[in-house]
Amino acid sequence: MLDTFANAEIARQAWPILLAGLGNTLLLSVVVVPLGLLGGLILSVTATSFHHPLVRYPLMAWVDFFRAFPPLVLLILLFAGLPFAGIQITGFACVCIAFFLNTGAYYGEILRAGIESVPSGQTEAARSTGLGRLQTMLFVVLPQAVRNVLPDLLSNTLEVVKLTSLGSVVAMPELLFQARQAQSLTYNPTPIVLAAAVYFVLLWPLVRLLSRLENRALAARK
Amino acid sequence: MTNWDRFLETFFNAKMMARYLPDILQGALVTIQIAGLVIVCGLLLGLALALLRSIGLRPLNLLIVFVVDLFRALPPLVIIVFIYFGLPASGVKNWGFIATWLSLTFVLMAFSEEIFWAGITSIPKGQWEAARSTGLSFGQTLINVVLPQALRLTIPPLTNRTIAITKGTALASVVAVGEILGMASSAVSNSYNPSPLTMAAIGYLILFLPLVVFGRWLETRMAWKR
Amino acid sequence: MAARPVVEARGIHKHFGAHHVLKGVDLVLAERELAFVIGPSGSGKSTLLRCLNRLEEPSSGSVMVDGVDMLDARTDLNHARQRVGMVFQSFNLYPHMTALGNVTLALRKVAGKSSAEADALGQSALARVGLADRAGHTPGQLSGGQQQRVAIARAIALEPRVMLFDEPTSALDPELVGSVLAVMRDLRQSGMAMVVVSHEMGFARNAADRVLFMDQGLIVEEGTPAQIFESPAQERTRAFIGQIQKH
Numbered sequence: 001m002l003d004t005f006a007n008a009e010i011a012r013q014a015w016p017i018l019l020a021g022l023g024n025t026l027l028l029s030v031v032v033v034p035l036g037l038l039g040g041l042i043l044s045v046t047a048t049s050f051h052h053p054l055v056r057y058p059l060m061a062w063v064d065f066f067r068a069f070p071p072l073v074l075l076i077l078l079f080a081g082l083p084f085a086g087i088q089i090t091g092f093a094c095v096c097i098a099f100f101l102n103t104g105a106y107y108g109e110i111l112r113a114g115i116e117s118v119p120s121g122q123t124e125a126a127r128s129t130g131l132g133r134l135q136t137m138l139f140v141v142l143p144q145a146v147r148n149v150l151p152d153l154l155s156n157t158l159e160v161v162k163l164t165s166l167g168s169v170v171a172m173p174e175l176l177f178q179a180r181q182a183q184s185l186t187y188n189p190t191p192i193v194l195a196a197a198v199y200f201v202l203l204w205p206l207v208r209l210l211s212r213l214e215n216r217a218l219a220a221r222k
Numbered sequence: 223m224t225n226w227d228r229f230l231e232t233f234f235n236a237k238m239m240a241r242y243l244p245d246i247l248q249g250a251l252v253t254i255q256i257a258g259l260v261i262v263c264g265l266l267l268g269l270a271l272a273l274l275r276s277i278g279l280r281p282l283n284l285l286i287v288f289v290v291d292l293f294r295a296l297p298p299l300v301i302i303v304f305i306y307f308g309l310p311a312s313g314v315k316n317w318g319f320i321a322t323w324l325s326l327t328f329v330l331m332a333f334s335e336e337i338f339w340a341g342i343t344s345i346p347k348g349q350w351e352a353a354r355s356t357g358l359s360f361g362q363t364l365i366n367v368v369l370p371q372a373l374r375l376t377i378p379p380l381t382n383r384t385i386a387i388t389k390g391t392a393l394a395s396v397v398a399v400g401e402i403l404g405m406a407s408s409a410v411s412n413s414y415n416p417s418p419l420t421m422a423a424i425g426y427l428i429l430f431l432p433l434v435v436f437g438r439w440l441e442t443r444m445a446w447k448r
Numbered sequence: 449m450a451a452r453p454v455v456e457a458r459g460i461h462k463h464f465g466a467h468h469v470l471k472g473v474d475l476v477l478a479e480r481e482l483a484f485v486i487g488p489s490g491s492g493k494s495t496l497l498r499c500l501n502r503l504e505e506p507s508s509g510s511v512m513v514d515g516v517d518m519l520d521a522r523t524d525l526n527h528a529r530q531r532v533g534m535v536f537q538s539f540n541l542y543p544h545m546t547a548l549g550n551v552t553l554a555l556r557k558v559a560g561k562s563s564a565e566a567d568a569l570g571q572s573a574l575a576r577v578g579l580a581d582r583a584g585h586t587p588g589q590l591s592g593g594q595q596q597r598v599a600i601a602r603a604i605a606l607e608p609r610v611m612l613f614d615e616p617t618s619a620l621d622p623e624l625v626g627s628v629l630a631v632m633r634d635l636r637q638s639g640m641a642m643v644v645v646s647h648e649m650g651f652a653r654n655a656a657d658r659v660l661f662m663d664q665g666l667i668v669e670e671g672t673p674a675q676i677f678e679s680p681a682q683e684r685t686r687a688f689i690g691q692i693q694k695h
Contacts, residue, residue: 064438067385068430069423070392073403077423080407081416084232159386162297169299169396176300180307189308196300203295211291214340351503352540352599356554356606357529366553370544 007190014182014191021178022198028164028174032099036160039104044111045137066105072166074098079170091170103160110152114145151213158206162199175199238417242409246421249405252319253429256391256401259323261384264330271331272338276364286335293332298390301325306397318397322390330387337380341372378444381437389430402426452515453478454610454641460499460509462492462665469495470506471665477610480639484652484673487662488688493645496662497612500643501532514609530558533603537615539595541587547574547598548583551605559606573605574598577631593624597631604635611635613644649692653677661685 047059066074078094118141126136146153168177179195275286293301306321314320345368353363395404406422455477462470470492477483485493498504500511502518502525511518516528541550548570555566574580577597587595596616603611613632617625629651636642636655646652652659652673659676661669661684669682680686 060438064431064434065427068389068427068434070389070403070426070430072392072395073423073426076403076407077419080410081233081419084416085229158294162295165297165299176297176303180303183307189304192300192304192308196296196304199297199300200292200295204291207291207295211287211336214336215343346538346540348536348538348540349542352534352536352542352602353553354526355501355503355529355532355534356602357526357558358554359526362557366557367542371542374544 006193007188010186010188010190011194013186014179014194017178017182018175018191018195018198021173021175021195022202024167024173024178025161025164025175028095028167028172029161032096032103032164033157033160035096035100036103036107036156039100040107040109040111043104043108044115047108047112048115049133049137063105063108066101067109069102071098071102071163072169074102075166075170091167091172094170095164095167095172099160099163103156103163106156106159107153110149110156111145113152114149115141117148118144151210154206154213155210158203158210161203161206165199233416233420235415235417238409238413238415239421242406242413242418242421245405245409246402246418246425249400249402249422250425250429252394252399252401253391253425256319256323256326256394256399257388257429260326260330260388260391263323263327264387265334265380265384267327267331268334269338271335272342273364275335275339276342277360290332290335293328294336298325298329298387299393299396301328302393302397316399318394318399321397322394322399326387326390326393329390330384333383333387334380337376337383338372341376342368344375345371374444378437378441381433381440385430385433385437389426392426451479453512454481454514455500455643456510456512457496457500458510460496460511461507462495462499462504463507469665470499472509473662473665473667475500475643475660475667477641477643480641481657482636482642482644482655484656484659485643485645485662486647486649486652486659486676486688487668491662492665493662494614497534497614497643497645500610500612501529501534503534526558530554530606531609533600533606533608533611535596535599535603535611535613535616537618539587539592539599539619541595541599541602543587546584546586547579547590547601550587550598551602554602555605569605570601573601576604576634577601578627591624592620593627596620596628600628600631600635604640608640610641610643613642613646615645615647617646617648647692649677661688663688 043059043063047056050056075094075098078089078097079091082089082094122140122144123136126140127133131139164174165176167174168180171177175195175198179191182191183189271286271290275283302321302325305325306318309321342364349367349371350363353367354360358366391401392403394401395407398404402422402425406418409418410416453476455475457473457475460470460473460475461468473492473496475483475496485496487493495504499506499509500513500518502511506519509519513528514531516531517523518525518528541547542553545553548567551570551573552561552563552566555561555569556563559566561569571580571583574583577600579594579597579601582590582594582598587598590598600616616632617628620628625648629648632642632644632651633655644651644656654673656673658670659673660667661676661680661682663684669676669680669685676685677689680689
């Protein structure tokens with residue numbers, strides 16, 4: 001049993017391969033998390049700044065559209081579909097676009113709730129001191145909004161980092177992809193066990209932190 | 223032929239769509255099967271764990287928290303790949319289907335346990351005390367007084383989380399399950415035309431968009447009540 | 449031979465970690481008696497009440513209610529708790545049930561009544577607190593005073609031998625206090641034994657048989673309302689009464 005799932009020799013061989021994968025996973029996360037946040041910011045600030053139905057409903061539809069779409073389907077659609085339209089595209093670019101659309105929708109929904117949770121008196125007070133709309137949003141509303149929905153933002157970020165494992169499907173050499181390479185070279189599942197362990201060690205602190213934040217939010221509501 | 227025509231010809235090719243529609247529908251059936259099984263099993267297990275946790279046995283609770291943390295921290299695709307390639311089950315029929323079902327069930331179990339637990343602990347202590355003071359047992363109080371109130375609070379977050387996890391059924395295509403995406407992918411490589419993929423995308427929207435809209439409706443409705 | 453007391457608590461101690469909240473308290477309550485407990489906050493009044501139906505576990509001592517040993521592991525605690533009605537400061541009504549549902553839950557689940565029996569008993573309990581016409585309302589549709597009266601009905605529907613009131617009017621707006629006190633007075637006239645922790649000194653003067661003054665986990669002094677309010681023997685009691693009467 002141990003020989004199959006935690007074979008020390010194979011683990012030693014696979015380790016450098018996995019380490020390279022971990023590096024790419026981290027790199028990918030560092031790129032796609034800000035991309036998703038940017039998408040979310042654009043969506044939420046637009047949605048809360050313009051109350052016209054012609055702005056609000058299309059935005060809402062956009063968000064729901066990408067929340068209904070499995071990210072893997074989006075990724076495959078880009079990766080396998082775009083070449084048919086004569087657009088040559090790398091796996092990395094596909095991942096970036098897909099994450100911008102998918103996680104942007106989720107971040108957008110969270111940030112919108114955060115912005116709406118800030119009392120309108122805050123905006124009025126800031127505008128009365130002569131701050132412009134954008135300044136009010138940046139310096140007064142957004143900081144409070146982010147603080148109010150911080151657990152949700154972190155929780156979504158955890159999901160985004162986990163989602164980078166989809167990169168393996170479009171041949172991005174991230175952690176899962178590398179583990180599967182190592183597995184097919186060695187005919188042994190140890191590399192996948194090892195990769196799972198790496199993911200767990202990497203993300204467990206974030207899960208713990210989230211759990212604590214959620215409990216604190218709950219206690220505050222009582 | 224204009225660019226627009228060429229685009230339609232490529233991505234919305236009527237002949238291809240007609241030819242592969244039965245495959246996609248068959249795949250949709252598999253998607254619905256996995257999704258249904260995951261939702262039922264995941265939510266029941268999550269509720270069971272939350273109820274076990276409310277008993278308050280420390281070693282048991284530490285174990286529950288660890289299991290929940292584990293399945294919250296691991297990417298679903300990693301769990302699927304681990305079960306599919308890792309567990310010695312070569313030769314088991316429909317192993318990819320089972321691996322996906324188990325993986326997503328565990329993930330939904332973990333997330334829903336957290337939400338159920340949050341709901342249970344958000345019920346004020348006074349509710350417990352009032353019920354216990356009239357002679358209701360721990361179990362009776364949990365079932366008649368605490369859970370009905372807790373479940374109301376948990377419905378909106380639970381709906382959204384369930385949808386997000388159930389969308390993961392598409393991951394089954396990675397382990398050779400013929401659900402929508404799997405069917406579409408093989409159709410694309412057979413036909414050398416992306417129209418089946420377009421159909422798959424539309425199929426997912428038909429399945430999940432109503433759920434997402436329903437989740438949004440629930441959220442606003444519950445928000446007004448508060 | 450004197451009749452058996454309804455409540456007989458002896459030598460109750462309660463520790464919360466390093467805090468010694470009750471330091472050996474005796475409380476004996478006769479049939480039809482109303483004992484009124486006063487004292488500064490943190491003196492252990494509420495803890496004493498909660499020890500009587502074991503919502504708090506006494507660290508040591510004995511509690512007998514109607515001849516049943518509440519602390520004995522062999523006692524069916526849930527069954528015994530039907531004999532001890534409790535009313536809380538914050539009402540603690542079940543918000544997802546109607547007034548009648550609140551009153552009948554324990555009748556059905558603990559006393560084993562059929563739905564029809566429970567509904568009939570629940571209706572008459574609600575009638576006793578003057579809320580027969582509010583049976584179908586949920587707590588959110590009732591005023592604070594009405595909610596507290598439903599909570600009283602919930603307890604008396606089980607026909608307890610003694611009622612415990614833990615600051616029943618402290619969370620109420622002043623104009624709603626009277627309706628709750630009136631129900632308590634009715635209950636007293638029907639012969640219910642009661643222990644009341646409260647700051648309603650007027651009610652204590654004209655309804656209590658006995659007033660107990662607690663401070664720092666001990667009963668410092670007890671006597672008739674006249675004795676305690678007019679001529680307290682202890683310095684601490686005098687200081688507390690004086691402070692209250694200033695308000």
